[in-house]
Amino acid sequence: MNILGCGSALPTTRRMATSQIVDLRDKLYMIDCGEGTQVQMRRMRVRFGRLSHIFISHLHGDHCFGLPGLLSTLGMLGRNGELVIHGPKELENYLRPILDIFCQKLPYSVRLNPIDPNVHSLVMEDHSLKVYSIPLRHRIPCCGYLFAEKPKEPHIIREMTDFYNVPVRMMKELKMGADFITPEGEVIPNARLTRPADPPKRYAYCSDTAYYPAIIPIIEGADLLYHEATFAESDAARAKETYHSTARQAATIAKEAKVKRLAIGHYSARYEDVGFLKEEADAIFPQTILASEGMTLRP
């Protein structure tokens, strides 16, 4: 997972507006697309052509003002595969006029998939991934996204299948869990012929949101949680007022949900240095990661 930007509403020269790329097997999935995202993609050498889906959390500019530029650029680069943008239904009112005015000759189609950010549901499924919405609590309808990798097939232990002369046509069945029966009738248990794949990973993206424990059952046990931490504890009143979280609140969610790791971001522009946000989070959930532009995290 690549962090393209993890600033908040007010732009600074230190922080880019929010955008992330989930890189899984042969595809890229983008989450949010703040202004300047396409230039960050260039800077981080992200391959534009591999982008397949974009997930928008909510209609605040720092999470979606980079879409028009990115959509135009994909057209100039000659994309032809469909691009699907998932997000609150208001996305249609925002993007339709822009597509009509600026993108009349786009060589690919843009499909908008309107979702209800207030409901936890399956948003997208492909051969390697299921993506679910995570209802959040912000000033306007807003949801996070849970990326749940599908189980991978077990690995064939080549030395063993060679030893037992397993025919090639049987490999698919082995991957499905079948035992192998030799011509002599001997049963070779599947476990001797295959090695389990790495367990599938789960990544939860939660921004922007007030402290909202209702998300805990959805993200429970995730390998990686990105949770916004706009404010320090000393600005907790401001966090409450603006429906954002403090670093300590983000860490509390991580602890209660028993996730393996927590990355925080969406820092307020008022903080030059965000090291103390990590300290505040660490006190509750040790080894919190401070997200920053250009960082790659592996769930």
Add this chain to the structure above:
Amino acid sequence: MNILGCGSALPTTRRMATSQIVDLRDKLYMIDCGEGTQVQMRRMRVRFGRLSHIFISHLHGDHCFGLPGLLSTLGMLGRNGELVIHGPKELENYLRPILDIFCQKLPYSVRLNPIDPNVHSLVMEDHSLKVYSIPLRHRIPCCGYLFAEKPKEPHIIREMTDFYNVPVRMMKELKMGADFITPEGEVIPNARLTRPADPPKRYAYCSDTAYYPAIIPIIEGADLLYHEATFAESDAARAKETYHSTARQAATIAKEAKVKRLAIGHYSARYEDVGFLKEEADAIFPQTILASEGMTLRP
């Protein structure tokens, strides 16, 4: 005049999308506003609060996709004075939905001034400046802008007015050109009491456009001309096809219009180094300036 960005449609990590700031007396006037403009303003320490008018040349994304972010940010910074955006009438279709969706609580008002880019006319006038449209020739309706400073008042020569005991109430009349008559009836000619102000400056911005000599009478004698030079002469066919100019064409316009200086920009993303564009322009109009991000030019 500050160059915030002088790249063309395809974004790169070297070049920002088009935007410039004209800084005159107490106000800032922006021309075009590509994606990322607000961050460039921060980088160049441009004072957001002094911005009074924005002029948009045409509805291509690399000239206006930075507007939504900038308008939102001005709101967050607590602006309250009206902001006027001048540009082709389609600007309304682009910005109105964005203002409705993202800027419902803006503490200031945005006024759109629709202009006809096909007609050379006065677009805006304030106490220090007149701005005229310059019809250009591009794939869609597009115009440049001519910034014509108004004549400044002459300077009072304090030593002389003291010598003749000119009363303070007379100063305004002296600035208007009046002579001073002493109580004894002696006529002191205005020229002995005042020193003429610097002559007013004229700056012409012409982007995007094919080679279009019809603009010459409008920009004739300008102190500074910014003219797009997207392509090198070797790509002249591509320039014609896309309604852009080559560096040599920009220089030809500068020469024919007898402007004092030429700055070129809007370089195609295909050129890593643009030094040879300067060479091609110099051959026609010596001492052409290669515009670049962060550059300040004084007409």
